[in-house]
Amino acid sequence: MRPMFDRFSRLLAAVLLSSGVAACWGQDRWASMPGFENYRNAQSEARKGRPATFSGRWLNDDQFEYTDAKGSRKVFDFRTMEVVSVNWPSVALDPLPVPQSPARGRQFARVVAPGGKVAAETSGGNVLLIEGEKRTPITTDGGVDRKVKYGSASWVYGEELEQRDAMGFSPDGSKLWFYRFDEREVPIYHLATSQSETYTDLETEAYPKPGFPNPEVDLMVYNVATKKTTKIQVRPGAFNEGIGHYVYGITWRADSSELMFHRMNRKQNHRELCAADPASGAVRVIDSEKAETGWVEYGPLADFSEQSNRTEAGPPPMRDRMLIMTEASGFYNLDWLDTRAGKRSAVTRLRQDVLRVLRRDAQQGLIWVLAGGEGEPYRQQVWRVRDDGTDAKRLTDPETHHTVNLSPDGSKLMDVAQHGDHPPMLRALDGNGKLLAVLEQETHRSTMPAAKWMKTKSTDGSVDLYFRVSYPLGFEASKKYPVLFDVYGGPLPHLWGSPAETYSLSDVLASAGFLVIDVYPRGGTGRGRAFRQAIYEKLGIIEIDDIAAIARAVGALPYAEKSKFGIHGTSYGGYASAMALLRYPDLFHAASASSMVSDWRNYDTTYTERYMGLLPENREAYEAGSTMNYANQLKGWLMLYYGTSDDNTHPSNTLQLARALQRAGKSFELQAGVDQGHSGLNQSRMMEFFIERLILNPDR
DSSP: OOOOOOOOHTTTTTHHHTTTTOBBBOSSSSGSSTTTHHHHHHHHHHHOOOOOOOOOEEEESEEEEEEOOOSEEEEEETTTOOOOOOOOOOOOOHHHHHOOOOSSOOOOOOEOTTSSSSSEEEEEEEEEETTTTEEEEEOSOBBTTTTOOOOEEHHHHHHHOOOOEEEEETTTTSSEEEEEOOOSOEEEEEEEEOOSSSSSSEEEEEEOOOSOOOOOEEEEETTTTTEEEEEEEOOSSOOOTTTEEEEEEEETTTTOOOOOEEEEEEEEEEEEEEETTTTOOOOEEEEEESSSSSOOOOOOOOSSOOOOOOOOSSOOOOOOOEEEOOOOOOEEEEEEEETTTTEEEESSSOSSSSEEEEETTTTTTEEEEEESSSSSSSOEEEEEEESSSOOOOEOOOOTTTTEEEOOOSEEEEEEEEEEEEEEEEEEEEEEOOOEEEEEEEEOOOSSOOEEEEEEOOTTSSEEEEEEEEETTTTOOTTOOOOEEEOOSSSSSGGGGOOOOOOOOOOOOGGGTTTTEEEOOOOOSSOOHHHHHHHTOOOTHHHHHHHHHHHHHHHTTTTTEEEEEEEEEEEEHHHHHHHHHHHOTTTTEEEEEESOOOOSSGOOOOHHHHHHHOGGGOHHHHHHHEEEEEEGGGOOOOEEEEEEEEOOSSHHHHHHHHHHHHTTTTTOOOOEEEEEOOOOBBBBHHHHHHHIIIIIIIIOO
């Protein structure tokens, strides 16, 4: 499930929901409602006063060019400790070509061997080798009707394992690996499309759901010279027994001697990196990671030892020594992995998640990383450590959040320091983090109020929960405002990054007459494994309890009208919004739930079982996480939205909840995005709903 959630991730929304956008176009009533004019004024004010980012670049080891808060270009020289304005023309850099991506949930249908003279493609469920005008079938027994396919993958592999490749040539071009998927045991989901036309179309997908079989996966290697195909021994036993149920993250060793792949068991609490002999198909295990409780992150082990600007399709070849991320310590940290000997050695052992590698200098033997904060977890910090794991040193001040730009030789840092109550300032630091100069200090330059970060305890008292409050233009603390909670709420993989406590203007949506609250419940990233995996086998419980705890804290604010709480979201955010309204009917009063999962038995196996366990072993948890079981508790106003062509969270999710509400005699509203995919309710229509239900006609 790809998220569409709070402002931290809205920057990625177009990518994450690429198969659909906000639907139900052209709603016109909002423009005549209270607060709309203030909202439009806020849009203008936000554009004028957005805080500076002080983005820039190093000209050399001593000079840093940046843009100040007024848009002027300046250069700071570390040798003279002076700032000078510059007016030379900007250097136009040729943009790197962006690799094309396959459609959502799909893989590339064609790959080209190094040198460009040989290619392979999948067609009709089989793989063909292409040499000039010659097209040679590599497989012949595949076919859509047979539900056996080569050179492409099951939908869940693209959607939930981010597997964009289904075949790939070795670096020397002598061999081609490709998938074989047997989907004969997987039930088909039938989705009616083009429903606004005179005659509809029908899309069919082998879509595995909890309690049903998964597609059986195999890896094959074709030798271009000998025309021989070898089946890789991807699992030691039967498909449904133990490791090798999932096979993904496939690449070649750099010298083409071995095919490298990752495999997991169905429960996804055991992951291995393996190497296969392409001639015999024999497999050896290089690395293994297990979770006694919870899940192991699915992400393939990426090599962080070098900065890369690769633009070609397919994963890079695997080297003999890799710098990898691991959460074996309870927090994401760095290890060296010897992919020949299968041995690890620790590099970092922080008590915060390492979020990414900023730089490695092989000559100096140094690595710089960005990690979560020590006291305030969303105030990210920069650390430096030696290649061998010694001399770990935090270079930044834990009182603020940091965005750092390292000089080419690593001896200097340009640091943008800020936090929720402090506008950004640009600072020059030496290589050990010592403050040399404050170059720029941003001020609040807008009539728009700044958003404010706050925290409260979870209901069980075990953790601090953070939330961000946005205020309307012209906010008056003596008044009371209805509240809109903007939620996602679901589990997020580490690779999506972490929220950051930056200084920001309030969300302009608040200026329609609300407080807008972004929430960061358990299941999110940046705070270690225990925080991230507290939701295991408890989807719909723990994260909803956390959202409720935040709502109670917001209700204690003197300017919050606690009898007028609305909540909205899309995808997992739609599920969280509906569950919050249904499970806490006296706390939330209106919800807009778009493209939701209503019951985890309706969603795909790969995502669901990772977080909920296997259905036969955990039926009570699946029941507890079903919105239908709370339909009779509805008290407030509920708006449901779905795309009629949603191949991700199928329309049956929303329709099942609608049926349960009807059987319970509950009133609700329903909007359909006609011929839309995975998408969200149009913002104008959503605001009409909340203004009607929380401001104009709040009484049920």
